[in-house]
Amino acid sequence: MFNLEQIKSWVDADVARYVDFSLVKWLVTEDGELDERLLPLLLSVSYNASLGQVCIDLDKWLQHPSGFLQFDEEGQFETLLMAEQLNGWASTLSKQDLVVALEKSNAVATGTTDEIAAQSSPLVFVQEEASSFLYLRRYWRAEQIIVNGIADRLDRATSVSERDIRDWLTALFGQVSQVDDTDWQRVACGIAASNHFSIITGGPGTGKTTTVLRLLALLQGQRLVNGLSPLAIRLAAPTGKAAARLNESIAANLTRLDLPEVGHVNPDALKQVIPTQVTTLHRLLKPKPNSRQFIHNQSNPLLADIVVVDEASMIDIEMMASLFEGIEPDTRVILLGDKDQLASVEAGYVLGDLCRGAAEGQYTSHTAQWVEDVVGEKIAPDYIDESGSKLNQAVCMLRRSYRFVEGGVIHQLASLVNETQRGSQVSPKLPRLKEIFALSLKRAPNGPALQYLEQTQFPEAPINPGVKGLLVKGYGGFLDQVAAMPNLDAGVEAFDEWGKRVLEHHVDFQLLVATRQGEWGVAAMNEKIEQLLLSSGKLRSVAGLWYLGRPVMVTQNDYSVDLMNGDVGISLLYPVNGALKQRVIFSDGKGGVRWVLPSRLQSVETVFAMTVHKSQGSEFTHTAMLLPSRHSNILTKELIYTGITRSKKHFTLISGDDQVLEASMNQQVERSSGLSLYIH
Numbered sequence: 173m174f175n176l177e178q179i180k181s182w183v184d185a186d187v188a189r190y191v192d193f194s195l196v197k198w199l200v201t202e203d204g205e206l207d208e209r210l211l212p213l214l215l216s217v218s219y220n221a222s223l224g225q226v227c228i229d230l231d232k233w234l235q236h237p238s239g240f241l242q243f244d245e246e247g248q249f250e251t252l253l254m255a256e257q258l259n260g261w262a263s264t265l266s267k268q269d270l271v272v273a274l275e276k277s278n279a280v281a282t283g284t285t286d287e288i289a290a291q292s293s294p295l296v297f298v299q300e301e302a303s304s305f306l307y308l309r310r311y312w313r314a315e316q317i318i319v320n321g322i323a324d325r326l327d328r329a330t331s332v333s334e335r336d337i338r339d340w341l342t343a344l345f346g347q348v349s350q351v352d353d354t355d356w357q358r359v360a361c362g363i364a365a366s367n368h369f370s371i372i373t374g375g376p377g378t379g380k381t382t383t384v385l386r387l388l389a390l391l392q393g394q395r396l397v398n399g400l401s402p403l404a405i406r407l408a409a410p411t412g413k414a415a416a417r418l419n420e421s422i423a424a425n426l427t428r429l430d431l432p433e434v435g436h437v438n439p440d441a442l443k444q445v446i447p448t449q450v451t452t453l454h455r456l457l458k459p460k461p462n463s464r465q466f467i468h469n470q471s472n473p474l475l476a477d478i479v480v481v482d483e484a485s486m487i488d489i490e491m492m493a494s495l496f497e498g499i500e501p502d503t504r505v506i507l508l509g510d511k512d513q514l515a516s517v518e519a520g521y522v523l524g525d526l527c528r529g530a531a532e533g534q535y536t537s538h539t540a541q542w543v544e545d546v547v548g549e550k551i552a553p554d555y556i557d558e559s560g561s562k563l564n565q566a567v568c569m570l571r572r573s574y575r576f577v578e579g580g581v582i583h584q585l586a587s588l589v590n591e592t593q594r595g596s597q598v599s600p601k602l603p604r605l606k607e608i609f610a611l612s613l614k615r616a617p618n619g620p621a622l623q624y625l626e627q628t629q630f631p632e633a634p635i636n637p638g639v640k641g642l643l644v645k646g647y648g649g650f651l652d653q654v655a656a657m658p659n660l661d662a663g664v665e666a667f668d669e670w671g672k673r674v675l676e677h678h679v680d681f682q683l684l685v686a687t688r689q690g691e692w693g694v695a696a697m698n699e700k701i702e703q704l705l706l707s708s709g710k711l712r713s714v715a716g717l718w719y720l721g722r723p724v725m726v727t728q729n730d731y732s733v734d735l736m737n738g739d740v741g742i743s744l745l746y747p748v749n750g751a752l753k754q755r756v757i758f759s760d761g762k763g764g765v766r767w768v769l770p771s772r773l774q775s776v777e778t779v780f781a782m783t784v785h786k787s788q789g790s791e792f793t794h795t796a797m798l799l800p801s802r803h804s805n806i807l808t809k810e811l812i813y814t815g816i817t818r819s820k821k822h823f824t825l826i827s828g829d830d831q832v833l834e835a836s837m838n839q840q841v842e843r844s845s846g847l848s849l850y851i852h
């Protein structure tokens with residue numbers, strides 16, 4: 173058994189944070205009679221919340237409790253011994269012992285959902301079906317808000333008639349093809365039109381934006397045809413960058429969208445009522461100053477008939493709960509996103525959890541019949557499962573990429589990474605991976621779409637010549653634009669145009685890295701790249717914070733300058749009162765630029781190297797990803813997939829060891845949650 177002092181010695185050895193220990197200590201004081209056998213478990217709950225875990229699965233914890241704390245299992249003897257002691261002790265416990273101790277504790281709420289909600293204890297223990305989860309109350313509450321928000325909407329009948337759905341689908345998609353495979357975009361449109369909550373998921377370029385525009389045309393069109401007022405529609409994304417990207421893509425798609433004349437509805441009038449303005453989720457819900465709360469909440473909901481949220485994989489559990497709390501009960505919610513991308517940095521894996529059956533379809537034969545009758549598409553038997561939940565019936569996965577030419581090597585690579593491992597058998601992906609890279613080299617009219625570069629990574633290792641060449645050429649493109657600065661007397665328009673060109677070329681190339689720390693993490697790589705670009709003449713100086721051409725990423729939302737976490741700007745010069753002054757240029761998200769005083773930027777960091785996490789919601793013409801030469805828990809297939817799918821045309825993998833790559837492709841993000849348990 174472990175007492176508080178021993179738990180403290182673990183924290184002294186860095187297996188968890190002091191704040192986790194403080195919580196355990198506080199719980200002991202609050203409870204008065206807390207069973208000491210719970211101490212390691214409570215420390216794990218608090219520490220794992222900081223790693224993005226919403227709750228702890230008691231069965232998994234009992235099997236290997238040291239895996240829930242940061243014991244360096246290959247490292248020091250001292251921590252190794254602690255881990256062994258913990259695991260050995262846990263093997264003598266029965267689950268029942270812990271359940272009884274949890275149920276007895278005043279710090280832990282148990283019972284029915286209503287009983288738990290009526291208590292105020294800081295922890296919540298839930299036993300549902302075969303699962304036993306221990307939560308921090310705030311995450312349990314957030315999960316319940318999401319569960320209720322979705323379940324209520326799934327039970328709500330929509331006012332759109334089947335006839336309207338059928339007519340508009342024919343008008344928007346044409347007659348159903350009798351020869352082609354299932355048109356999942358059409359199915360998604362039909363499913364989302366008939367549900368108050370729906371998810372359209374799919375990889376890059378599978379047509380999520382295209383489909384949602386048609387869906388909005390359908391929903392607005394049927395209102396206009398029936399002589400009703402248009403719906404109030406709001407579009408949002410979790411970050412400023414994702415919002416700006418959707419803004420651009422919605423506007424471009426809408427211009428191209430060939431709308432039919434249906435009834436007396438004029439296509440131009442219909443386009444007028446489809447919004448193109450995309451905002452961040454924060455701005456949509458309006459944050460209260462100096463607080464984590466929003467102005468739009470249960471007592472003051474946002475007035476909207478439909479809320480569409482893109483890049484939903486980046487939404488953490490508390491933000492998703494704020495969304496459901498901040499809208500009216502009958503607001504229709506449509507989530508778009510790629511379920512296979514990395515989970516949010518904060519707690520939860522909401523889109524992944526909600527899309528658990530998406531790849532398999534899991535439509536009941538009732539849904540399949542409805543799709544055939546109303547949408548006109550046939551759903552193949554492989555996608556039919558009578559035990560599919562209500563939620564499964566409202567989720568649609570788009571399966572064909574229109575961006576990478578079908579069969580394109582980047583698409584093939586992403587699909588290979590994404591293949592789920594069956595059972596515990598690790599499938600040998602490496603030989604197939606090598607084949608795909610070799611294929612890319614053969615078909616390389618404009619440079620290979622895929623490239624593999626070796627990089628040895630011991631601490632003092634130099635950057636290999638191949639990688640050097642890649643970085644200088646990659647960043648040289650935008651830095652050549654930086655060097656082409658107009659003369660002082662050219663006027664502000666010339667500087668705006670110059671800044672725009674720099675920003676456009678900045679997305680030509682980006683190096684992604686898996687980790688922040690270490691010799692080959694973000695900070696170290698930024699310094700190495702600065703020196704490399706300096707010695708190659710692409711950068712003239714790296715002296716001072718705001719040298720010419722420094723790319724920076726905003727790391728925290730800053731409403732005072734209207735910049736969001738993830739926004740990227742470049743340090744340039746701008747004419748002010750006849751002299752050139754340091755300014756940082758950002759896109760304004762509407763095709764223009766904004767020049768911001770460096771002193772107004774509170775939280776920024778250099779971004780020659782960017783973490784894969786931070787790259788979510790962005791795309792680059794050429795993406796390079798540097799993988800560490802030692803495998804670790806953070807290297808998962810979701811991380812590799814996210815890195816690869818940031819590339820529009822070229823992807824370079826930089827690694828010192830292809831075993832690490834294979835191990836990463838076979839490791840999945842594991843986050844426990846009750847979301848899929850509760851929504852039936």
Ligand SMILES: Nc1ncnc2c1ncn2[C@@H]1O[C@H](COP(=O)(O)OP(=O)(O)OP(=O)(O)O)[C@@H](O)[C@H]1O
Binds near residue numbers: 376377379383
């Ligand atoms: N059914 C289709 N037939 C032909 N082209 C299509 C079809 N659907 C989408 N496209 C084209 O494929 C490209 C990607 O589509 P879209 O932007 O809608 O995908 P997306 O899933 O929203 O992409 P992402 O979120 O990765 O940016 C666009 O150029 C679009 O015009």
